[in-house]
Amino acid sequence: MxxxxxxxxxxxxxxxxxxxxxxxxxxxxxxxxxxxxxxxxxxxxxxxTKSKIYHYKIYNEAEAANHFVGVHDFTSFANAVHNDRVRSPIKKISRFDVTKMDAIIQLEVEGTGFLYRQVRNMVALLIQVGREGLPPEIVPGIIAAKDRKELAKVALSAPPHGLYLMSVNYxxxxxxxxxxxxxxxxxxxxxxxxxxxxxx
Structure with a gap:
């Protein structure tokens, strides 16, 4: 790193x-x-920066990650306290890879930029999809809501100790x-x- x-x-x-x-x-x-x-x-x-790459390791597989790829308004995934500090909630996610590594699942997401706690909030939702059997289609629904409260109904932020900023590209x-x-x-x-x- x-x-x-x-x-x-x-x-x-x-x-x-x-x-x-x-x-x-x-x-x-x-x-x-x-x-x-x-x-x-x-x-x-x-x-x-041109893009940033984050890793997050979890113990549950989730297949809804592809719904995050593309240009979206990620207001629903920003920490509510910091929403007023964000210049633009519209971010581009170029890839969201899910890789199985022995007993854990590693998530790697690359995008042009991220809102405060956005990665941890996206991961939290994916964990719930894998653990609670929520339908993958819940992801675009929460994105479209543009409301942090919609995410809070089904998931809290993932803990910080699994998150690593792997590289920054220019x-x-x-x-x-x-x-x-x-x-x-x-x-x-x-x-x-x-x-x-x-x-x-």
Whole structure:
């Protein structure tokens, strides 16, 4: 699993290797920055994403996942407290795979973006379809309702400990460093235990 972050600095770095080592020297051993690159001014780690991939592992098989694929208004699957913070509840789900792995079922969903707790709420409904024998057609019905209360009638949010953000994808063009930027740093083998960065 990897994450992408961005920040703005007023300093011009001609070499990113020492900066890269300095950052890793400040982090605990189990957290590493694997790559540092300059980015174009328009790049934003969250809003520039092309798609995101989530995994969720459950112990019940559900076959209603395909009803989520496509462009839908997912208001029914957003946490009610956070509905007012959402710019648009319309999201595109490109795939929702159900894979059997020994004693568990792994769900992998990829989409252009997700509302607060949307993945956990979708999983919760699929668990109920598998466990309680609800008809798969209940999924498009709840989507069409655009009302979180409709989902609450049959399912609560799935617990967070089964959810993992596996990857975040971007268009190649948005990741190209600006002309004249220093080379991309992929890190060094040694670590710096203490350092002082220019922006401190």
């Amino acid at each position: 990897h994450r992408v972050a961005h920040f703005t600095t007023p300093f011009a770095y001609h070499c990113l290797d020492s900066f890269h080592s300095a950052i890793n020297g400040l982090l605990p051993p189990d957290i590493r920055v694997r790559e540092i690159s300059a980015a174009c001014p328009e790049f934003h780690a969250r809003t520039s 268009d190649k063009e948005i990741l190209k460093p600006p002309v004249g930027s220093p080379p991309v740093s992929f890190g060094r083998t040694h670590q710096i235990s203490r350092c002082k960065l220019l922006f401190y």
